[in-house]
């Protein structure tokens with residue numbers, strides 16, 4: 017399975033990548049939404065994108081809107097991983113086409129359990 | 140392994156106390172649990188060391204003993220734990236059961252070691268989402284635990300952010316929860332579907348308890364084989380005909396109470412009683 021981790025914090029990318037690699041994913045990285053789209057144009061549709069909300073250049077929300085407008089990425093699960101934790105914001109992300117949502121801070125288990133919900137976990 | 144600040148006799152005493160009060164077996168490989176959890180309790184209650192805490196417990200069988208048993212009990216739980224059991228409820232267990240109950244319109248689901256309520260609230264939300272017709276039935280969602288503390292929390296339906304992050308689909312979070320300061324509260328119409336009560340599974344169960352589905356998950360693992368056997372037998376006697384039993388992923392009836400049969404071709408193990416006895 018393949019995933020992309022999109023976050024402007026390198027520390028968060030390392031953290032998420034470590035968990036995903038342990039779950040058997042091959043992991044790509046991007047520092048904002050635009051970089052992620054550039055990367056995905058090379059990789060093609062992959063299984064999962066973990067995306068932060070607030071990033072320079074292109075936010076996670078804009079990333080979701082743009083990706084969901086493109087049929088070739090329809091099969092990719094998108095999970096928002098962000099400090100934004102108002103109901104209205106979760107709703108906005110879901111309406112834009114996010115499949116799941118994690119509110120920071122989170123533990124390894126939180127991510128693993130969400131992967132299970134998306135049918136993307138090994139066990 | 141000995142526990143810091145406790146004598147061998149103290150540790151034996153604690154193990155026996157917990158076993159007697161809650162049937163939980165703390166085996167020796169878990170002595171570190173006794174240590175870390177009691178150290179926290181000692182700090183919270185301002186004891187200088189574990190020895191004086193245990194000395195007080197030996198003298199008193201009331202509040203401090205209850206607090207100690209709380210401290211030594213694992214309440215770990217999450218929404219839709221393991222996912223598949225809830226798929227089995229949705230696809231395999233509830234549809235034929237609801238069809239068979241069209242006349243009586245009665246359905247009772249019992250979460251028998253419910254901890255802070257995530258398990259039974261998952262069932263309540265699943266009913267809302269998948270079987271809206273049933274919501275007007277007198278559905279009884281009954282949830283019990285030995286711990287008064289967790290029952291009190293569960294009945295409030297208030298969860299921390301970390302708890303709603305765990306296992307709860309985001310779509311259900313926005314639909315069934317409201318922000319409450321830094322916490323999240325499950326909406327009243329879901330909360331009111333459930334009745335919470337403190338109940339030690341080793342004691343008598345309510346005389347009118349005749350569940351269709353029993354969730355006895357992630358609690359048998361803490362018990363001895365004899366206690367597991369006793370509980371599975373008692374569940375067998377209260378379960379309604381055609382009922383279902385769900386256990387935790389590390390638990391089974393096999394080799395413990397073989398009157399149960401595993402449902403064939405299920406996405407996950409669950410158990411029922413053969414319709415015609417052998």
Ligand SMILES: C[S@@+](CC[C@H](N)C(=O)[O-])C[C@H]1O[C@@H](n2cnc3c(N)ncnc32)[C@H](O)[C@@H]1O
Pocket residue numbers: 160161162163212213214215216217220251252253254255258283284285286289338339340341355356357358387
């Ligand atoms: C690990 S939690 C499981 C919660 C939930 N069923 C789940 O699977 O996520 C175990 C619970 O069993 C409760 N428990 C332990 N001994 C019990 C007893 N003798 N009677 C009733 N509940 C008990 C504990 O208080 C704890 O909340």
